[in-house]
Structure formats: C-alpha cells, structure tokens
Amino acid sequence: MTTAPPPHLAEALRRPGYLLSGWPWRALAYAVTTVPIAGALSVGLLVVGAPVLVAVNSVRQGRPVELPLVLFLTVGALMILVSAPIVSIAVTTVERQRLGIVDPRPVPAYRWQGLAARYTTAAAWREVAHTFWLGGLVPLGYAVFTLLVLLDLTLVASPWLANVDDEVIVIWNTIDTPGQAVPYAVVGVLLLPALTYGLGVLAAVQGAVARWLLARPADGAALREINRSRARLVDTYEAERRRIERDIHDGAQPRLTSLTLQLGLARLDVPEDSPAAAPLAVAHDQARNLMVELRQIVQGIRPQSLTDLGLAGAVRELAGEATIPVTVHADLGQPLPELVESTAYFVVSESLSNVLRHSGATRAEVRLALAGGELVVEVSDDGHGGADPARGTGLTGLADRVAAAGGRLLLASPPGGPTLVRVELPCHR
Incomplete structure (x- = not known):
C-alpha cells in the first residue's frame, strides 16, 4: 500500500x-x-x-x-x-x-x-x-x-x-x-x-x-445545540429501532412462522402426484426462506444474543463462530447503555468479518474494557495489514456509526501488520 x-x-x-x-x-x-x-x-x-x-x-x-x-x-x-x-x-x-x-x-x-x-x-x-x-x-x-x-x-x-x-x-x-x-x-x-x-x-x-x-471556531452555543440535536436524533432512532424490532418479533415473525408450518402440514396432506403439490412446495420453500431473511433482519436490528447474553457473551458467541482462533478479554463491571452495547457489538462483528475476509490473519483478539467513563473496544489481528478506509465503505460505515454514538474510531494498520481497530464510546450523556 x-x-x-x-x-x-x-x-x-x-x-x-x-x-x-x-x-x-x-x-x-x-x-x-x-x-x-x-x-x-x-x-x-x-x-x-x-x-x-x-x-x-x-x-x-x-x-x-x-x-x-x-x-x-x-x-x-x-x-x-x-x-x-x-x-x-x-x-x-x-x-x-x-x-x-x-x-x-x-x-x-x-x-x-x-x-x-x-x-x-x-x-x-x-x-x-x-x-x-x-x-x-x-x-x-x-x-x-x-x-x-x-x-x-x-x-x-x-x-x-x-x-x-x-x-x-x-x-x-x-x-x-x-x-x-x-x-x-x-x-x-x-x-x-x-x-x-x-x-x-x-x-x-x-x-x-x-x-x-x-479558522474561526464555531459558536460555542451553536456547537452545544448541534450536540444536543444529534443526541436527540440518536435517541429517536433507537426508540424507532426498538419499536420496529418489537413489531417484527411479536407480530410479523410469529405469523410468518405459523404460515410456514401450515404450508408444511398442507404439503403432507397433498399427494405428490397432485397438480397442487409443486406450487405448494414452492410456496413452502419461499415462506421458509422469507422467515430466514426476516430473522436476519431482526438480528441486524439488535441481535438476540446481545439481549440474552449481554455484550461480553454476545462477543464471545461471535468469536466462537469465527473460522480462526479469536481470544476475548472482557472487563465490564457495570451495565452499559443500550446504544453503547449495540454499537460495540456491531464494531466487533464488522471488524471480525473484515479480519476473516481480507487480512489473511491466523488469530485475532478482542478486548472490552471500561476506562474513564468510556467503553474501549479493541480488535487486533496478526494479518498483513494495509487496511484503508478509502478503499471500501466498511470502515467508513463503522466510523459513522461510532460517531453517531458520540465516540471515535482509531485505526492502525501498517503494511505487513498487525492491524488494530480501537473504538472509544462514552457511557454517559
């Protein structure tokens, strides 16, 4: 590079x-x-x-x-x-x-x-x-x-x-x-x-x-108002996200699951040589695929593992699904705001995905720690380095997500490696 x-x-x-x-x-x-x-x-x-x-x-x-x-x-x-x-x-x-x-x-x-x-x-x-x-x-x-x-x-x-x-x-x-x-x-x-x-x-x-x-600095009062406005937008987004997740999880997803079951039972009752068998099988497969896609959508809004296991447990689950050894060190002694948890989870998820796809690494390490009122997330690997935000939207999207939560993303990825992604998220507003 x-x-x-x-x-x-x-x-x-x-x-x-x-x-x-x-x-x-x-x-x-x-x-x-x-x-x-x-x-x-x-x-x-x-x-x-x-x-x-x-x-x-x-x-x-x-x-x-x-x-x-x-x-x-x-x-x-x-x-x-x-x-x-x-x-x-x-x-x-x-x-x-x-x-x-x-x-x-x-x-x-x-x-x-x-x-x-x-x-x-x-x-x-x-x-x-x-x-x-x-x-x-x-x-x-x-x-x-x-x-x-x-x-x-x-x-x-x-x-x-x-x-x-x-x-x-x-x-x-x-x-x-x-x-x-x-x-x-x-x-x-x-x-x-x-x-x-x-x-x-x-x-x-x-x-x-x-x-x-x-370079005239922005007016202090205007700057504070911008920060407050951004905080309100983030809160509104989080509330709307939770509402959509609840509506899908409690409404559309159970109904789609019931429809898939009904189609499956109907396939059992229809003879294989019946003219309705083939269209019914197609409808059943489409319903199952749609249910998987809907589950992935819900997972993308807020992973169920994050709700059930907390940030440390959800990150360990991500590490267990990786195709290379991933070590997780978590030192979280207090509950975290929901926005901070979800942002940190997606940072780890996207970072590990980049490691598996692009770095050529043989191992990776994730650290979660609270320091000075901030959640510090570090994802490192022993790959060939050279990560560049200008060559793709993944790191840029991560930086935007972190900025929306009031934090910052730091990247160190010299040619030859190693690569370190560090995110600092304030735990209070």
Whole structure:
C-alpha cells in the first residue's frame, strides 16, 4: 500500500523523506512571500514602536516624557486601533490564499458583515491579532534565521574568502589560509540540512498560528445545540429501532412462522402426484426462506444474543463462530447503555468479518474494557495489514456509526501488520 502524502508542512517535517520532497521549496516560497507583507507591516508598527521605546527609556532614566511625544503616542495608538480592523482585511485575505502553500487544508473565506462587525466581533479581532503577529514577531524570527544563514554561508565560503589580503574572522578565529578554513566550510555544508529544517519549522509555526487565528471556531452555543440535536436524533432512532424490532418479533415473525408450518402440514396432506403439490412446495420453500431473511433482519436490528447474553457473551458467541482462533478479554463491571452495547457489538462483528475476509490473519483478539467513563473496544489481528478506509465503505460505515454514538474510531494498520481497530464510546450523556 502506498503511503498517503502528508497533508501539511508540519506533518511533512516528521517524515524521513522531508529533505528530498517538495516541502522545503514550499516552505521557502511561503517565507519569500511573507517578507514583503511582514516588512511593510513592521515598518508601520515601527513608526509608533520607536517613540514608545524612547518614552520607556526616558522613564527608566527618571526623565519626564515630553508632551509632544505623549500626544504623538496617543494619536498613533488611536490610529492603529481604528485602522487595524480595516487593514487586517487585506492582510488576512492574502494570508488565506498563501496558507495553501504550506497547509492545503481549507480555511473559511472572509465574508464582509458590515463595518460595525469589524469592531465588535471576535473573529475580526482575531484577524487583527494575526496582523500584529505578522508585522511584529514574524520579522524577528526571520531576522534571526537570516543571520544564521549568513553565518553559515560565511563558513561555506571561508576558503575563498581566505584568499584575499585582509584577515578573515570566522566565528571567533582569524583565518589566514584556505587550508585553515576548510574545517569551517565542512561544518557549514553539514549545517545546510539543519537550516532547511529550521526554515520548515519557522514556516510551519507561522502557518499553524495563521490557521489558529483565521479558522474561526464555531459558536460555542451553536456547537452545544448541534450536540444536543444529534443526541436527540440518536435517541429517536433507537426508540424507532426498538419499536420496529418489537413489531417484527411479536407480530410479523410469529405469523410468518405459523404460515410456514401450515404450508408444511398442507404439503403432507397433498399427494405428490397432485397438480397442487409443486406450487405448494414452492410456496413452502419461499415462506421458509422469507422467515430466514426476516430473522436476519431482526438480528441486524439488535441481535438476540446481545439481549440474552449481554455484550461480553454476545462477543464471545461471535468469536466462537469465527473460522480462526479469536481470544476475548472482557472487563465490564457495570451495565452499559443500550446504544453503547449495540454499537460495540456491531464494531466487533464488522471488524471480525473484515479480519476473516481480507487480512489473511491466523488469530485475532478482542478486548472490552471500561476506562474513564468510556467503553474501549479493541480488535487486533496478526494479518498483513494495509487496511484503508478509502478503499471500501466498511470502515467508513463503522466510523459513522461510532460517531453517531458520540465516540471515535482509531485505526492502525501498517503494511505487513498487525492491524488494530480501537473504538472509544462514552457511557454517559
């Protein structure tokens, strides 16, 4: 199975092939396009920042701050506060486009909501904070990195610089001949990969801060309402599921069973050479097949073994039906909500089915445990691994079922195995 490409620069930095990939060039492009924007913003901030330093220095020396300086700082601060929400529109619009260089994940686009919103909404002031970050702290980081690059280039070029008539000072030593400079040049060449990683880290941090400030979070109250709405939908679904199961189990299934028996008795009473024998046999077989299908439907809604044996017993029954040895470890010391039980059962059922069909495993293991108010379900096998949700709907459907119950599904399946499916389900709402 081919490894998926890293989704963003921060992830690419953790992979061994970073230096040979295109990500260092993307980090460089992001840095280069940052310089004019951050430079222009830093100049604007220095117009007010330099007088602030003068005022602070005067206070430290015990001298009074002159009135014109105070007026200038006051007017400058007010102008920045008034203009920053407007200036940040252009800055963050460009940043949203540039961010795709190092982090292609989508960022919400800017939407004009009126002039008053630029001064009253949290999202607007987060954009202002990004503008100050880009014009204040980012230039300092790039300045330090530039000094390191110049120092490294000096080390690399020191053998050629030593040919000039003037003395050359490398770090703290004086170099007179190219031979003396060779060790420094070697060190400089060895430091080039570290500087490449350093630029990647600098760009990744800048991009992460930009994403954190510009990807406006959903309103907390709306988010809580969504969660409550999802919980209500799940409860409604569970109630309807139980009603359908009860109606089928108590109504349609017994009547179909009775019909099958009546057809069977009728077959015994009808002679084999009778014209009605063949159609009656077909009807009897169809009724029996329909009864099996209906039983499977009921089993799919909520397995009877889950009702009779509980989660641990039902999972052990699944393990006993598998064609490979399956070990079950269950540590459940308290009753579980019905939704949690049924979700966990179907997770184990689908996972074991995938193991038998696709993994080539010789054994599997199922663990059920309560930890921190959550039911943890783990299904592992010794197969060849390489499970990929993108290649089928089974794992995706499991993840959707788990998410509907408020949990999460984690998958570890490297090529060559082993495979581990871990599901965490909250046992309270």
